[in-house]
Amino acid sequence: MTLSICTPLLESLPLGQLNDTRVWLKMEALQPSGSFKIRGIGYACEQHFSRGARRFISSSGGNAGLAVAYAGRRLGVPVIVVVPETTPERGRHLLQCEGAEVIVHGKMWSEANELALSLLTGEDAFLHPFDDPLLWEGHASMIDEVVAAGVRPDAVVLSVGGGGLLAGVDEGLRRNGLADVPIYAAETEGMASYAAALDAGGPTEVPVLTGVATSLGACQVCLRAFRLASERTVVPVQVTDGEAVNACLTFLDDNRVLIEPACGAALALLYGKKIPADSHKNFLVIVCGGSTATIDSLKGFTG
Incomplete structure (x- = not known):
């Protein structure tokens, strides 16, 4: 796929x-x-899924998070996206439309990212927005x-x-x-x-x-x-x-x-x-x- x-x-x-x-x-x-974003994130999600990942976690309320949510829906994999409080309501709504669980945490992306990383288990894959x-x-x-x-x-x-x-x-x-x-x-x-x-x-x-x-x-x-x-x-x-x-x-x-x-x-x-x-x-x-x-x-x- x-x-x-x-x-x-x-x-x-x-x-x-x-x-x-x-x-x-x-x-x-x-x-x-x-x-x-779906090019790289979709490719990464496919790779992680083939290696056994059964949940995707991201910390972006924008284009990267939406790409993870889309990939998860297409692959049938649950997605958690942690977003900072500054993420607009429209961004949160689009993530939810794709079926992602949205957690709002912190005033900055770095705080949301810290929480997202803390949620990782051995069956999860973390999708970085750009450095991968x-x-x-x-x-x-x-x-x-x-x-x-x-x-x-x-x-x-x-x-x-x-x-x-x-x-x-x-x-x-x-x-x-x-x-x-x-x-x-x-x-x-x-x-x-x-x-x-x-x-x-x-x-x-x-x-x-x-x-x-x-x-x-x-x-x-x-x-x-x-x-x-x-x-x-x-x-x-x-x-x-x-x-x-x-x-x-x-x-x-x-x-x-x-x-x-x-x-x-x-x-x-x-x-x-x-x-x-x-x-x-x-x-x-x-x-x-x-x-x-x-x-x-x-x-x-x-x-």
């Missing part, structure tokens, strides 16, 4: 014309759990699909939070002979833990995260994501909250697909012409999605 789907690869004429190049959209927002080689291997399949569709990008644009997507895309590029392709890693200014790691010379905890792109809100990126910057060209770029939200709204008009601000951060690099496009003929943008985004929430951010 494969829990993720092969998502469409669409050429964006508006973005291509704006940047005088070709822009390809990998539509991960159309995954059944609402984001790219199994996740990276699963995420890499999106690049396999792009290459199989006949597109060989010469630049990739994606959003970076904890670094799981970045690590997975790197793995996918490497195994398809594209190790030299630069990756543009977008963050919002208030969620710039990747830029902080590069400035500090290693993963470092950002004490305060602010802004609308909450799915990018990892206090510290994984070590693998940091190390990639010394192994290949990774260009960190920051955008404002307003640029991320406006990219979501423009993308909705262009493609009739709703995404969250964390995803809008990547698209803002091209909508805002923040990358010199003359050296790239085929941009690939990972449209990573967003399970809890609504029209009202986006309009609320702008308002």
Whole structure:
């Protein structure tokens, strides 16, 4: 059983014309759990299940938790998701719709994560939101699909939070002979833990995260994501909250697909012409999605 789907690869004429190049959209927002997370988390859940795990435990109230809940429902495995008090009611509701048991604990993710880890027994598997080689291997399949569709990008644009997507895309590029392709890693200014790691010379905890792109809100990126910057060209770029939200709204008009601000951060690099496009003929943008985004929430951010 494969829990993720092969998502469409669409050429964006508006973005291509704006940047005088070709822009390809990998539509991960159309995954059944609402984001790219089901690729890696679904793969990890399948592996854990085959090895005897009979319960999945997670500590994310967002895209990762929803991917675990979806995987558990499909595999017939009970799921517990521990979320902090800050998790919106919509996120809790979506988890419950997937059949997960939701426990609310603590004011921060770290407190929820601590409780989740304390619940583990010998028959359980813990699903980390981003720092797990199994996740990276699963995420890499999106690049396999792009290459199989006949597109060989010469630049990739994606959003970076904890670094799981970045690590997975790197793995996918490497195994398809594209190790030299630069990756543009977008963050919002208030969620710039990747830029902080590069400035500090290693993963470092950002004490305060602010802004609308909450799915990018990892206090510290994984070590693998940091190390990639010394192994290949990774260009960190920051955008404002307003640029991320406006990219979501423009993308909705262009493609009739709703995404969250964390995803809008990547698209803002091209909508805002923040990358010199003359050296790239085929941009690939990972449209990573967003399970809890609504029209009202986006309009609320702008308002």
